[in-house]
Amino acid sequence: MKTRIVCMLLASALSAAAGAETVVVVSAKSAVATLSKEQVADLFVGKTQQLGGASAALVDQAELKEDFYSKATGRNAAQIKATWAKLLFTGKGNPPKEVSGNAEVKKFVAGNPAAIGYIDKAAVDGSVKVVLSLP
Amino acid sequence: MKPVLPLLALGLGLAGAAQADEPIFSVSGYGTLAWTQMSGDNAQYRVGTAEPNGAGHAGSGETDSKLGVQIIARPTDKFSATLHLLSKKNVNNNFNPRVEWAYGKYDLTPEVSLRAGRLALPGFVLSDYLNVGYSMTPVRGPVEVYAQLPISHFNGVDALWRTQAGPLALTVQPFAGRSNIHARFSDPQATRAEGDATVYGMNLVGQWDDWSLRIGRIDAKVSLNAGPVDSLITTLRMMGENGAASRLEYQDKHSSFTGLGVGYDNGKLLAQGEYTIRKAGGFLADTTGWYVMAGWRFGNVTPYVMTARQRVTSDTQYGGIANPMLSAYVNGLLASGNTSQKSWSLGARWDVAKNIAVKAQYDRIRPDHGSAAGLLISSDSKPLSSRHVATVAMDFVF
Numbered sequence: 001m002k003t004r005i006v007c008m009l010l011a012s013a014l015s016a017a018a019g020a021e022t023v024v025v026v027s028a029k030s031a032v033a034t035l036s037k038e039q040v041a042d043l044f045v046g047k048t049q050q051l052g053g054a055s056a057a058l059v060d061q062a063e064l065k066e067d068f069y070s071k072a073t074g075r076n077a078a079q080i081k082a083t084w085a086k087l088l089f090t091g092k093g094n095p096p097k098e099v100s101g102n103a104e105v106k107k108f109v110a111g112n113p114a115a116i117g118y119i120d121k122a123a124v125d126g127s128v129k130v131v132l133s134l135p
Numbered sequence: 136m137k138p139v140l141p142l143l144a145l146g147l148g149l150a151g152a153a154q155a156d157e158p159i160f161s162v163s164g165y166g167t168l169a170w171t172q173m174s175g176d177n178a179q180y181r182v183g184t185a186e187p188n189g190a191g192h193a194g195s196g197e198t199d200s201k202l203g204v205q206i207i208a209r210p211t212d213k214f215s216a217t218l219h220l221l222s223k224k225n226v227n228n229n230f231n232p233r234v235e236w237a238y239g240k241y242d243l244t245p246e247v248s249l250r251a252g253r254l255a256l257p258g259f260v261l262s263d264y265l266n267v268g269y270s271m272t273p274v275r276g277p278v279e280v281y282a283q284l285p286i287s288h289f290n291g292v293d294a295l296w297r298t299q300a301g302p303l304a305l306t307v308q309p310f311a312g313r314s315n316i317h318a319r320f321s322d323p324q325a326t327r328a329e330g331d332a333t334v335y336g337m338n339l340v341g342q343w344d345d346w347s348l349r350i351g352r353i354d355a356k357v358s359l360n361a362g363p364v365d366s367l368i369t370t371l372r373m374m375g376e377n378g379a380a381s382r383l384e385y386q387d388k389h390s391s392f393t394g395l396g397v398g399y400d401n402g403k404l405l406a407q408g409e410y411t412i413r414k415a416g417g418f419l420a421d422t423t424g425w426y427v428m429a430g431w432r433f434g435n436v437t438p439y440v441m442t443a444r445q446r447v448t449s450d451t452q453y454g455g456i457a458n459p460m461l462s463a464y465v466n467g468l469l470a471s472g473n474t475s476q477k478s479w480s481l482g483a484r485w486d487v488a489k490n491i492a493v494k495a496q497y498d499r500i501r502p503d504h505g506s507a508a509g510l511l512i513s514s515d516s517k518p519l520s521s522r523h524v525a526t527v528a529m530d531f532v533f
Contacts, residue, residue: 047304047342050245055212074402078435078486085270085532088163089205090255090263091217091240092295 021121021135022068025106025128026051030113035131041073043116045083046093054114058096061105061118065098068118071134161207167268169199169528177515178508180500180524182275184285184318185226187325189512190524197224199275199528201266203235213242221266226317226327235266235288248295257308257338258284260349260396260409268530272405272430272439272484274496275526278510279445279476280424283413284392289314289334303341303348311335316359322471323514330359330385349396349409357416359385364418367464376456379465385417405430405437420472421449435486444477446504476509477501491531498524 024040026032032052042048043056050056061068066077073080087093099105102123109115110127124130172194173180181189182198190198201223208216219236238252255263259281264270275281291312298305313333319325336353364383371380396409408427415421423446430439451473456462482496501521502509508519 042304053245055245076435078489078492079402079432081490081532082270082492085165085267086264089165089203089219089267089270091207091215091238091250092263094161 020067021133022064022071022118023121023124023130024072024116024118024132024134025109025124026116026131027110027113028127028129029110030129032129032131037072037132037134040116040132044069044096045073045075045080046087046095049093051114051116057108057112057115059105059108059115059117060096060098061102062098062100064118064120068134159209161209162204163207163533164202164204165267165269165530165532166202167200167266167528167530168196169268169274169526170194170196171198171524171526173511173525174523175519177513178519178522179512180522181321181510181512182278182282184282186224187226187228187319187327197230199268199526200224201268203266215240223266226319246297249292250295251292253288253290254293254310254312256284256286256289256314256334256353257310257336257351258286258353258392259351259394259411260398260407262287267532268494268528269490269492269532272437273428273441273480273482274494274528277426277428277441277443277478277480279443279478280409280411280426282510283411283422283424283445285316285318285328286314286332286334291334300341302343304343306338306340308338308340309336310338316357320361320471321474321508321510321512323512325512326361326363328359328361328364330357332357332390345399345401347396347398347400349394349398351392351394353392355390355392356387357385357390358387359417359419361418364468367461367468371456371461371465374458374461376458376461379453379456379461382453383418383465383468388416390414390416403432405432405439415449418468418472420447420451420469420474422447422474430484436483437485438483439481441480441482442478443480444503445510446475447473447506451505470507473504473506474510475502475504475506476511477503490533491529494526494528494530496526496528498526500524 030052069075069077069080084095088095102119105117105119106128109117171190173190176192179189179191203221205219216239220232221235222230222232236253238250238254240248240250242248261276265276289312293308293310296307316330318328332355334353334355338351341348368380368384391414394411398407406429410425413422426443428439428441430437451469453465453469456465478498478500480496480498484492484494486492499521502519513519
């Protein structure tokens with residue numbers, strides 16, 4: 001009986017995690033088709049600053065930030081903040097703009113071919129294109 | 136000049152559209168509030184070469200505290216102007232803010248930027264953000280390495296060329312310019328040294344996966360004056376001791392600084408080390424300095440250990456001066472330049488809130504290799520034994 005409950009709990013935990021799939025998106029107008037996890041991580045920690053031949057415009061979503069960085073970079077938001085503080089105060093990069101909610105990220109990304117952000121998979125629509133899934 | 140993401144270089148040609156709806160001015164800042172305290176009497180601990188005094192037995196809130204503000208203006212996609220003001224304890228024993236950087240940056244291509252104005256002198260791994268406590272794990276860059284250079288910025292030009300060398304994301308940075316020097320010796324009177332230097336050199340930073348690598352070299356023509364030393368040099372010349380006078384004198388004297396740094400950070404384990412060589416050329420000693428630091432992240436808490444060492448490699452004796460009193464003065468001066476020191480440190484960084492980190496660090500310092508006081512300001516007649524330094528700091532960015 002006990003094992004059964006544990007199994008059920010595990011299963012529901014897993015399905016909850018699967019339901020919250022985060023996807024990395026660019027504008028539907030972007031020429032970028034797919035990105036590897038490493039390429040996304042390099043962009044969001046400031047190691048590379050170009051996307052599709054232009055200067056990348058990064059956007060963070062407050063609600064998904066912690067989850068996104070742990071999946072994409074293996075680092076927590078505080079570590080990322082410290083990394084960007086280095087780049088910001090050396091004039092070598094600017095941290096992502098932070099907005100709230102899927103709709104705000106889509107708005108930022110849709111109109112700019114050099115923009116990149118992340119949203120819930122369920123919120124994907126025709127204005128954006130998925131370049132990487134982070135289950 | 137290969138594009139960083141070759142597969143994606145399909146020429147969207149809309150560089151800068153990214154900033155179209157961004158404000159022209161942005162302001163950011165950082166600071167550290169810290170309390171630093173050292174065991175024992177008759178000595179003071181300082182973290183650079185400018186401060187006329189440091190933290191002693193009674194402790195001090197001035198030693199590690201600082202505040203910086205940076206304003207960036209981006210009038211066009213390709214041009215930006217940066218003003219960076221810094222308030223930390225200075226050579227005049229106050230916190231009057233100084234212009235640490237003030238430069239214009241022009242992006243010639245996405246890979247190449249040119250900068251002109253007052254720029255950070257890239258002497259170390261941490262040079263660019265040495266004052267931004269929040270961006271690093273320990274409380275400060277270890278003094279055995281970071282107190283070797285009395286210059287943090289220069290007025291001149293540099294270039295930043297970002298390229299790909301095999302698996303390395305490489306930044307190549309040649310630079311040249313001039314800088315003033317304001318320093319204090321570590322004698323009890325904190326004798327002032329003033330001068331200037333023409334500097335030029337090259338800085339290479341490579342990143343690959345979790346690894347980072349830095350190689351840098353600075354060459355300089357240094358002129359440096361300090362009252363008591365100048366008088367001694369004049370006397371030596373009068374007495375016909377031109378060899379000794381030339382040995383001590385700083386008039387357009389060639390000096391160099393070479394540094395090698397390696398860092399590793401996989402998200403949990405972080406490690407960093409630097410090895411540096413200073414060829415001073417005049418009354419200051421030649422030194423080598425190194426440190427190794429390692430830490431482990433447990434969620435928001437990162438404990439770390441560090442060991443560091445500075446060693447004087449030039450002769451701290453000068454033989455062959457006929458007059459015994461002059462000989463004693465010269466050798467006294469050279470001996471006081473023996474700043475050899477080693478230290479062990481233990482500490483922890485705790486990311487308490489968004490934008491705020493709290494740190495506690497303990498350092499055990501010991502003068503080494505025949506040095507009387509290491510890098511400490513000492514008024515003790517006897518050589519110092521080991522000392523303990525405790526620091527608590529709160530770092531923030533905004």
